[in-house]
Amino acid sequence: MAEIHLTPRHIPDRLEGRGARLLKSWESLLLVVACLIFLGNSLASPYFLDPWNLSDATFNFTEKAMIAFAMALVIIAGEIDLSVASIIALASTAMGYAVQLGFDTPALVAIGLSVGLICGAINGLLITGLGLPSIVVTIGTMSLFRGLSFIILGDQAFTGYPDSFSWFGQGYVWWVFSFEFTLFVALAVVYGVVLHRTNFGRAVYAIGNNQTAALFSGIRVARVKFVLFLLTGLMAGLASICLTSRLGSTRPSIALGWELEVVTMVVLGGVNILGGSGTIPGVVLAALIMGMVTFGFGLLNVPGIVMSIFIGLLLISVIALPILWRRARQRLAH
Amino acid sequence: MKILKSLMVTAAVSLALMANAAHAENKKIALVVKALGIGFFEAANKGAQEAAKELGDVEVIYTGPTSTTAEGQIEVINSLIAQKVDAIAVSANDTDALVPALKKAMDRGIKVISWDSGVAKDGRMMHLNPSSNPLIGNMIIKLAADNLPEGGDVAVLSASATATNQNTWIAEMKKVQGNYKGINVVTTVYGDDLADKSYRETQGLIQSYPNLKAIIAPTSVGIVAAAQAVTDAGKIGQINVTGLGLPSEMAGHVKSGASKSFAIWNPIDLGYSATMIAYDLIGGAEAKPGAELKMGRMGTVKLDDNNEGAMADPFVYDAKNVEEFAKIF
Numbered sequence: 001m002a003e004i005h006l007t008p009r010h011i012p013d014r015l016e017g018r019g020a021r022l023l024k025s026w027e028s029l030l031l032v033v034a035c036l037i038f039l040g041n042s043l044a045s046p047y048f049l050d051p052w053n054l055s056d057a058t059f060n061f062t063e064k065a066m067i068a069f070a071m072a073l074v075i076i077a078g079e080i081d082l083s084v085a086s087i088i089a090l091a092s093t094a095m096g097y098a099v100q101l102g103f104d105t106p107a108l109v110a111i112g113l114s115v116g117l118i119c120g121a122i123n124g125l126l127i128t129g130l131g132l133p134s135i136v137v138t139i140g141t142m143s144l145f146r147g148l149s150f151i152i153l154g155d156q157a158f159t160g161y162p163d164s165f166s167w168f169g170q171g172y173v174w175w176v177f178s179f180e181f182t183l184f185v186a187l188a189v190v191y192g193v194v195l196h197r198t199n200f201g202r203a204v205y206a207i208g209n210n211q212t213a214a215l216f217s218g219i220r221v222a223r224v225k226f227v228l229f230l231l232t233g234l235m236a237g238l239a240s241i242c243l244t245s246r247l248g249s250t251r252p253s254i255a256l257g258w259e260l261e262v263v264t265m266v267v268l269g270g271v272n273i274l275g276g277s278g279t280i281p282g283v284v285l286a287a288l289i290m291g292m293v294t295f296g297f298g299l300l301n302v303p304g305i306v307m308s309i310f311i312g313l314l315l316i317s318v319i320a321l322p323i324l325w326r327r328a329r330q331r332l333a334h
Numbered sequence: 335m336k337i338l339k340s341l342m343v344t345a346a347v348s349l350a351l352m353a354n355a356a357h358a359e360n361k362k363i364a365l366v367v368k369a370l371g372i373g374f375f376e377a378a379n380k381g382a383q384e385a386a387k388e389l390g391d392v393e394v395i396y397t398g399p400t401s402t403t404a405e406g407q408i409e410v411i412n413s414l415i416a417q418k419v420d421a422i423a424v425s426a427n428d429t430d431a432l433v434p435a436l437k438k439a440m441d442r443g444i445k446v447i448s449w450d451s452g453v454a455k456d457g458r459m460m461h462l463n464p465s466s467n468p469l470i471g472n473m474i475i476k477l478a479a480d481n482l483p484e485g486g487d488v489a490v491l492s493a494s495a496t497a498t499n500q501n502t503w504i505a506e507m508k509k510v511q512g513n514y515k516g517i518n519v520v521t522t523v524y525g526d527d528l529a530d531k532s533y534r535e536t537q538g539l540i541q542s543y544p545n546l547k548a549i550i551a552p553t554s555v556g557i558v559a560a561a562q563a564v565t566d567a568g569k570i571g572q573i574n575v576t577g578l579g580l581p582s583e584m585a586g587h588v589k590s591g592a593s594k595s596f597a598i599w600n601p602i603d604l605g606y607s608a609t610m611i612a613y614d615l616i617g618g619a620e621a622k623p624g625a626e627l628k629m630g631r632m633g634t635v636k637l638d639d640n641n642e643g644a645m646a647d648p649f650v651y652d653a654k655n656v657e658e659f660a661k662i663f
Binding site for chain 1: 337357368371395396397398399400401403404405406408409410412413414416418428429430431434435454
């Protein structure tokens with residue numbers, strides 16, 4: 001009796017193997033860049049490879065990176081939130097006001113997070129409820145939220161935060177690992193899992209790739225987007241707590257211009273500004289690169305404008321290189 | 335990839351060369367400014383370099399953020415702490431926000447002073463004011479009196495009636511008025527630091543006081559508007575406009591004769607003095623109320639109860655030097 005051999009035929013779900021794909025990915029490119037910068041910094045300055053100095057340097061990017069994780073999801077879903085820096089200002093102003101009324105640290109944290117959530121909800125409602133473009137809405141709320149801080153504070157500052165509050169921006173969990181850095185790592189894991197391992201994450205990609213198709217396949221597009229804006233608001237509130245704690249004071253100009261730095265971080269991390277693709281590991285690497293470049297150049301007392309130029313060049317070259325690479329390969333193939 | 339790699343390597347190598355160029359044995363004093371690329375601070379750096387040259391064993395690190403933010407200055411301060419500089423002299427973008435970062439610097443043995451724009455008391459060892467209210471009050475009336483040997487009527491064009499700075503200076507001026515014989519201060523008018531209102535108030539002064547010999551405007555907006563009004567009324571030579579102004583805005587009026595001289599702090603002296611004080615502190619001097627710290631050619635500064643000190647009289651600008659400083663600020 002002839003036995004029928006049923007060897008399951010392997011149908012590849014991707015054109016290249018896992019290894020090859022990983023090697024050619026954006027993240028590997030960023031990793032190489034990060035390693036080169038790390039190496040360059042270590043060679044250039046004797047002060048770079050010092051655990052405490054490196055720990056101090058993490059404060060350059062941790063707060064921005066917290067927002068960048070949520071921003072990555074928003075941009076992958078084809079939207080943008082430019083009001084995040086202004087939410088930091090408003091949340092910080094609210095916390096400063098609460099301090100004057102005599103509230104203590106737990107209440108301050110609750111206020112910071114709630115103001116972030118409320119601001120996020122306002123953005124989300126305007127965008128999903130009224131169907132307005134997110135770039136227009138958040139440019140508007142960017143002025144609105146910071147304007148409110150200016151009205152409340154004018155040229156004054158809120159100070160006198162309780163001592164226990166300073167832990168969020170100045171405290172250490174263990175050895176050189178600050179609370180902010182630990183939070184950054186924890187949030188990276190959480191956002192990585194949410195984006196890459198959950199239905200919600202798939203929905204975000206689906207919306208970014210084709211909103212109509214996503215809607216017809218049963219994804220509640222408006223609800224997902226609303227949640228995303230809530231998240232950026234919440235992260236801005238969290239960043240506000242950390243930054244306010246680190247500065248020990250509030251002024252309406254706090255975190256001025258951070259929205260663009262956050263977006264730069266996300267785009268450098270390989271998130272398509274038009275939506276549909278991008279990863280959390282990429283954003284983590286971009287945050288590390290931006291932090292190390294700022295710190296490394298700072299150690300050599302390179303003027304800030306040179307750092308901006310370098311980040312700009314890095315951004316353009318990291319975006320242009322894969323395109324040039326593809327074109328070159330096509331030309332070789334012909 | 336290759337391009338990027340070679341870029342990175344070039345960058346790393348050139349940075350390494352730059353790092354080696356610095357002398358390790360020198361005392362490192364960092365002059366941190368509100369933002370790079372501002373003429374006033376570039377001039378302060380000139381003064382700091384002059385001080386470094388005079389002292390010999392000092393390397394001045396002139397640095398600051400790209401835009402005038404407290405966050406940017408904190409990044410700069412963190413990298414200075416990491417480099418283990420000996421002193422930081424900062425003109426702060428925010429009185430309070432820099433305090434935690436600067437406290438950390440002091441904890442690690444770095445001498446911290448603020449100059450020009452101060453830091454709250456907890457965040458620095460001393461603050462260097464460019465001048466003091468009594469010195470400014472005296473200077474503005476002296477400028478008017480120096481050109482009026484026979485005395486005469488003088489009017490004040492101020493900013494707004496509620497402007498704290500101007501009111502203090504005018505009050506200080508009136509205290510020393512008796513020292514200048516024949517100088518008769520007839521009135522004070524308010525131009526609200528608006529060019530058009532200051533211009534109209536000056537026109538009013540010219541009409542109301544036919545014997546007016548000088549106008550004192552202790553505001554950079556007012557002094558320019560007053561000089562323009564005097565020029566337009568054809569009163570150059572009869573009425574001298576003086577007070578506090580910026581050389582770049584006043585150069586034309588000094589040239590035309592509408593203003594014989596005016597005053598403002600000299601940023602070069604300020605950077606020089608800040609560096610000298612930082613050096614004095616590194617050398618072991620203690621910043622405490624009543625202490626006198628050395629400022630080289632600028633003499634000494636005496637600290638008050640808040641550990642603040644005044645550098646000097648406002649610096650006088652006239653036809654001889656205004657062109658040179660107009661290029662700076």
